[in-house]
Amino acid sequence: MFRTALRNVLAHKARLLMTVLAVMLGVAFVSGTLVFADTLSNAFRNQSAKSYDNVAVAITSYANPDDAKEEPGLSRKTLDKISAVDGVEAAYGRVDGFAGVADPDGKLIGVGWSNKGSNFAPGKDGKDTAYTFTDGSGPVKDDQIALDKESATKGEYQVGDRVRVATNGPVKEYTLSGVFTTEDGAVNAGGSLVLFDTAVAQKQYLKPGYFESVTVTAAPGADDKKILDAVKPLLPESAEAKTGQALADEQAEQIEQGMGSLKQVLLGFAGIALFVGIFLISNTFTMLVAQRTKEIALMRAVGASRKQITRSVLAEAAVVGLVASVIGFVLGIGLAMGLRSGMAAFEMKIPDGPLVLSATPVLAAIGVGVLITMFAAWLPGRRAAKIPPVAAMSSVHAIATTKSLVVRNSIGAAITALGAAGIVAGASAGGENGRMFIGAGAFFALIGVIILIPLLSRPVIALVRPLLVGPFGVAGKLAGQNAVRNPRRTGATASALAIGLTLVTGLSVLGITVGTAIDKMTTDNIKADYMVSMANGGDLDQSALTALEKAKGVSAVSPQQSVYFEAGDEDYVSASAVTPGDIQQVLNVDVVSGNIDSLAEGQIAVAEKTAKSKGWKPGDSVPVTFNDEKKGTLKVGAVFKDSEFLSPVLVDTKVVNPHEVQPYIQQIFVKVDGGQSAANEKALINALGDNPAIKVMDRQDIRNEFGGAINTLLNIMYGLLAMALIIAVLGVVNTLAMSVFERQQEIGMLRAIGLDRRRVKRMVRLEAVVISVFGAVVGIGLGSFLGWAIGETIAEQIPGYRLVLPWDRIGIFLVLAGLVGVLASLWPARNAARLNMLNAIKAE
DSSP: OHHHHHHHHHHTTTTTHHHHHHHHHHHHHHHHHHHHHHHHHHHHHHHHHHHTTTOSEEEEEOOOTTOTTSOSSEEHHHHHHHHTSTTEEEEEEEOOBOOEEBOTTSOBSSOSTTOEEEEEOOOTTSOOTTEEEEEEOOOOSTTEEEEEHHHHHHHTOOTTOEEEEEOSSOOEEEEEEEEEEEOOHHHHTTOOEEEEEHHHHHHHHSOTTEESEEEEEEOTTOOHHHHHHHHGGGSOTTEEEEEHHHHHHHHHHHHHHHHHHHHHHHHHHHHHHHHHHHHHHHHHHHHHHHHTHHHHHHHHHTTOOHHHHHHHHHHHHHHHHHHHHHHHHHHHHHHHHHHHHHHHHTTOOOOOOOOOOOHHHHHHHHHHHHHHHHHHHHHHHHHHHHSOHHHHHTOSSOOOOHHHHHHHHHHHHHHHHHHHHHHHHHHHHOHHHHHHHHHHHHHHHHHHHHHHHHHHHHHHHHHHHHHHHHHHHHHHHHHHHHHHHSHHHHHHHHHHHHHHHHHHHHHHHHHHHHHHHHHHHHHHHBOOSEEEEETTSOOBOHHHHHHHHHSTTEEEEEEEEEEEEEETTTEEEEEEEEOTTTHHHHBOOOEEEEOGGGGGGTOEEEEHHHHHHHTOOTTOEEEEEOTTSOEEEEEEEEEEOOOTTSOSEEEEHHHHGGGOSSOEEEEEEEEETTOSOHHHHHHHHHHTTSOTTEEEEEHHHHHHHHHHHHHHHHHHHHHHHHHHHHHHHHHHHHHHHHHHHHTHHHHHHHHHTTOOHHHHHHHHHHHHHHHHHHHHHHHHHHHHHHHHHHHHHHGGGSTTOOOOOOHHHHHHHHHHHHHHHHHHHHHHHHHHHTOOHHHHHHOO
């Protein structure tokens, strides 16, 4: 039987092409994901290990620099003690923070969060082992810096050039003393690294004479563990010491966890692609079995048992799966290489390293490909084995019995109802538990709809058949009839598209609804023309606020300065220090009671929920303890409605700043005379000293800042689902191509009685469009239902949440589904039109 199966595969290789492609693409996704994740893990592990190659012990201080009771870090005295420990070759004190430089266009090099500044810490030989200088040397004067090689290249800087360095304070100019290479994580993440002289870095990021961390190198033959044991007693309680090997191992574990999460996400989408492929494979073998009923009947007549027939079909599937898996694995390697190159093209830097090909991707590729193909072919094989020899020899196509259809529809209806009930229950429950119910319900609902889809095909397609007859005449009428001639085949083909569009539509409904709510929340709450913040998400320096207050044309400016203090019951309260009088002009403060102008009198304004929970009302006095532990009393002057853009408590900056070591200003909101304009924006940029590390955002930028991530996430999801949709398209091509082959005699007769080639092509194309749009309608309906349900579980967390159906995108999905049908039909329609009518009439 295996030889028979092999001959059948070779005999029908053209008809199995789409099955091979579907399995190949799914396997490529799986193997590519595994190879890509392994390659990335290996590269990052090697980089991590390399960065700790010469580190015997690493010490980190977790002291609070704002706490006057303790030292802000590791002192020079502590560093000298560590250097004197037996076996220590050298100890390098480090201090770091944010710093960046601009490219020739004045834009910040790097992505903000990965831009770093640190100190050059030379040893006795004048070298710092963490950096290898390719040109010049390390900074040893107050007005010198060194720059990593890639940033120097991007900025077109050479040794001796004056470089404007951006921090959270005013921009300063330094002379470039050297260019270096390093294994520092910031640079490897695509950012930049600026090295200052140690004294300058300490003043910039901590306090003179103190370090945040110390790197210890060992003398030849010294034991890292012994050095660690000797160093620990020398450290303050706020410091922690570990061996370099221990840190490398910890980072390797973190990398594995991170790559594991990425791998799970990608494999999830690969699983969706394979699930869609099951319908294509099953459809293919169902049609092949139907076309070979006489052959199967003859085999049964000469003694082949039902089990042998089933095994023969499964053997064919195994051969197809094996071939597709091998090709898919090779394609997966190319996909992994392409992903790596693609990340580099988007300036997502990946450490150099070899492509890792382990046994796992190979076994997974072959196992997944063969098992999926055999699983999908099992039901067609079982159906073929059940056909009695005489019945099979007397009928070209096996027709599903009424009993089997009733059973199928009953089971499908029950499963769909169960799934729908789970989804509704989850939407009502809300929260994490609700989403779990929705996930389970979605699975059952999707399975139920897939089972029911042949039943749904007749009434749904019947609605559009009149639209086909009018404009397209006989070709349209025949296309409508052909689409419902075999509901199971139509359903299986449409199911593939329905699954993909269920997920795409669900994501779109949820994403657009959340994005609209966030956008409305932003526009309703922000009155300012501009918002100023740091590119790295850090805190702005007080000098930025001062500069904006003095800028020409500014009518109102208020910071959002983070403040915490103990209030009343010794609980810490989150507050924002703002500018009285201006805060109402830049942000919407909806006062419930009291007077917001009382902020200028040193009183506080409290959010409604906080006031209710603490029992505060206007006129109440609240005892507070500030950060410097000084006590005071603040009077409640107003209560306002809770807002996503306002802290629970508002207070005048003049009240809290005397108690703060350094203000933590997250954002500054600015309103200018004449509103938004290029000239006003340029004036603000100039007022801030043309600092490339500071972002000046207009209203649209602000909306993008808060809601843009939704669109980015949606686009990523669309990209990951693209493979499933491609396989669904192959399913339409496959069904039409095999349907044309199956209906050769019918097409020949139609040609003979006057249907010309043009109308034959039109008939096949319209049939493809009808099937594709039918699948899209089912997917869009189910996806919208799921999007609504998931949205209900998060509605309470997003103010102003209201369901928004993205009709424009739904319309695009339907048009694209029709276009998919047209494209998928090109090859089958061409073959149908080119059939020789006499040969076709003679075909069995």
